[in-house]
Amino acid sequence: MSSVTPKAASFSFSAMRRSPLTILVHVSVLLIVIMWTLPTAGLFISSFRDKDQLALSGWWTSLSASEQNLVARTEDPDQQREMDGKFILEGQLLVADKPTEVMAFGFSSREPNKFLPGETAEMKNGTLTVTEDGHYQMIQEEPFTGSRGKRVFYTAVVPPKFGLDNYREVLTSEGIGRSFINSLTVTIPATVIPILIAAYAAYALSWMKMPGRSLLLAVVVGLLVVPLQMSLIPLLRLYNDIGAVFGVGAKTYLGIWLAHTGFGLPLAIYLLRNYISSLPREIIESAKVDGATDFEIFMRIVLPLSFPALASFGIFQFLWVWNDLLVATVFLGTGEEHMVLTARLRELLGSRGGNWEILTASAFVSIAVPLLVFFTLQRYLVRGLLAGSVK
Incomplete structure (x- = not known):
């Protein structure tokens, strides 16, 4: 007689029935990974190819004459x-x-x-x-x-010929070091400032009773769909008018910090509010019973528990600001003193797109710092994004 119990047989049958769906999911995920990885792999291979061969043939022919x-x-x-x-x-x-x-x-x-x-x-x-x-x-x-x-x-x-000539040309270009420092000068404050402001706003929209709180949240959600290009020029004119009153120049780091803060705040508030509102109510109420103020609750309880959400938004904001070219060009211009890395790499191509083959090496030079930030904080990314989706 068979020693398989009805419960075990039922479990085995259920597992067999679900296996085709599981295989389909795995295959779909594999295809998506390949579709996202293949262009990056091709760009990476092209960055080491001889510029003459790169101009004539695709990266998939890099191993053939x-x-x-x-x-x-x-x-x-x-x-x-x-x-x-x-x-x-x-x-x-x-x-x-x-x-x-x-x-x-x-x-x-x-x-x-x-x-x-x-x-x-x-x-x-x-x-x-x-x-x-x-x-x-x-x-x-x-x-x-x-x-x-x-x-x-x-x-x-x-x-086929491979080498480091493309990287050597990019890294030894005049002004590349200064542009790297300028990008860090723009990106770090433009990432920290919106996080600080949004964290306070998210706590207020989550746990503080105030009139019109739902309306404020609706406005924040509505601002998520406003295109950056639609508000860029009005924001620049407003900043120039205010700067003229207080004697602040237009081409300064303060202007681009405020611009990136304004563009990043809606997503930051929305993301952090979802996370903070999902924290256990008992913790907040117990702290209030013990006499803690809202500021003390925020600094000692909410802020440490919200680090995954803060890290998630920090990754996105850092990537957006570091890779930005449009806002940097509008608020900082193309002067040598304030030129960021993306603008410098664009200048290497010239006005007519000459030496376009160095774009492959430029791409990996520019993503070195964002990759470091991402892999440092990536363990918090999913936790921060999914926060508040289920309760």
């Missing part, structure tokens, strides 16, 4: 030699760590790959021959003149 249109110059005219009444320039187009094979060549930028390796290209004053291994020979009946060699265009197979 690629064809590139290149240009090189022959030896200087003073290296020419004369043989049988003709003047010859010879040399090698390929270098050890670059192309491995010439696919085509030409002497004009209009037709850079007109001839195949080994063919003789008829030029205006002579001939040009390039072999598959990159050896070239240019022959003229008259001596070569000029201070530089002639240009030779060629298409070659280039092996």
